[in-house]
Amino acid sequence: xxxxxxxxxxxxxxxxxxxxxxxxxxxxxxxxxxxxxxxxxxxxxxxxxxxxxxxxxxxxxxxxxxxxxxxxxxxxxxxxxxxxxxxxxxxxxxxxxxxxxxxxxxxxxxxx
Amino acid sequence: xxxxxxxxxxxxxxxxxxxxxxxxxxxxxxxxxxxxxxxxxxxxxxxxxxxxxxxxxxxxxxxxxxxxxxxxxxxxxxxxxxxxxxxxxxxxxxxxxxxxxxxxxxxxxxxxxxxxxxx
Numbered sequence: 001x002x003x004x005x006x007x008x009x010x011x012x013x014x015x016x017x018x019x020x021x022x023x024x025x026x027x028x029x030x031x032x033x034x035x036x037x038x039x040x041x042x043x044x045x046x047x048x049x050x051x052x053x054x055x056x057x058x059x060x061x062x063x064x065x066x067x068x069x070x071x072x073x074x075x076x077x078x079x080x081x082x083x084x085x086x087x088x089x090x091x092x093x094x095x096x097x098x099x100x101x102x103x104x105x106x107x108x109x110x111x112x
Numbered sequence: 113x114x115x116x117x118x119x120x121x122x123x124x125x126x127x128x129x130x131x132x133x134x135x136x137x138x139x140x141x142x143x144x145x146x147x148x149x150x151x152x153x154x155x156x157x158x159x160x161x162x163x164x165x166x167x168x169x170x171x172x173x174x175x176x177x178x179x180x181x182x183x184x185x186x187x188x189x190x191x192x193x194x195x196x197x198x199x200x201x202x203x204x205x206x207x208x209x210x211x212x213x214x215x216x217x218x219x220x221x222x223x224x225x226x227x228x229x230x231x
Contacts, residue, residue: 043205043222044156087155089220099146100220104155 001026006088006103014111017078021106023088024070033064035073036087038105044087047073075108083110115139116208118223125196126231132192133226135206141186142208146220147179150203162189196230203227 006023013019025033033050048055050062050071061074075082088103115138125131135145143164148156160170160181168181180192189208193200205225 041203041227043225045222046220099158099161102156 002104003027004088004090004101004103006086006106008104008106010107010109012109012111013078015078015080017110018074018076019078019108020072020074021086021088021108022070022072023103024068025088025090025101026069027090027092028066028069030090030092032091033071034089034091034100035060035062035071036089036102038085038087040084044102047086078108078110080110080112083108116142116206116221116223118206118226120226121224122227122229124229124231127197128195130192130194131196131228132190133204133206133228135189135191135208135223137187137208137210137221140208140210142189142210143186144209145183145189146207146209147181147189147191148205148207150205150225156205159191193228196228198230201228201230 003026011019035047036044037047038044048057048060048062050064052064054063059076063072071088073086085105085107087105089100091100117136117138119134123131145162147159149159150156158171159174159179160168162168162181162183164183164186170176178194180194183189203225206223207220209220
């Protein structure tokens, strides 16, 4: 089983739609969680951290379910500019040398 | 936010030559930097973890004699691809972990990447 698993997609949705991604992780002791966004041929950029209480940033909502070991990202009122690959990232430990683990990414394409 | 730079952004070289890629944290100190490689339509693959003042830790399957990593200061790590071959052509990305005064480690900041093409 992969340490971090994501549905690779692609998700192809119309502009204005709501889309949700899920990600599961295998290490129950994992400490922190993130969603990154990666545009084609670019580096990943932090979209948002994911907190146990859930957090929202504009049209984006992230949630963490420790009991079921999954995190989710919800995008409301999607825009064309939201088209990208969304990477689920898990940090298994507190140490500065602990290696974050990337999911393989979910491709999202927003159509006009 | 924290900024990480990478140089060069793109390099094309002949097979057999060596290529050095620099990764700098511009406005913070990074005790740990990471080097990734990404092939087209694939996720990032961690190559090695670089700690300032000590030897890098390489992931399984990554040849340490081929991918030389030096982390000479808290703001600079370099990756040298020695005797590059066409199969080494890839997108190389570094990242730096910001260790805040609070002692917490959190976000990892990525450089813009270096696209290496070996002819």
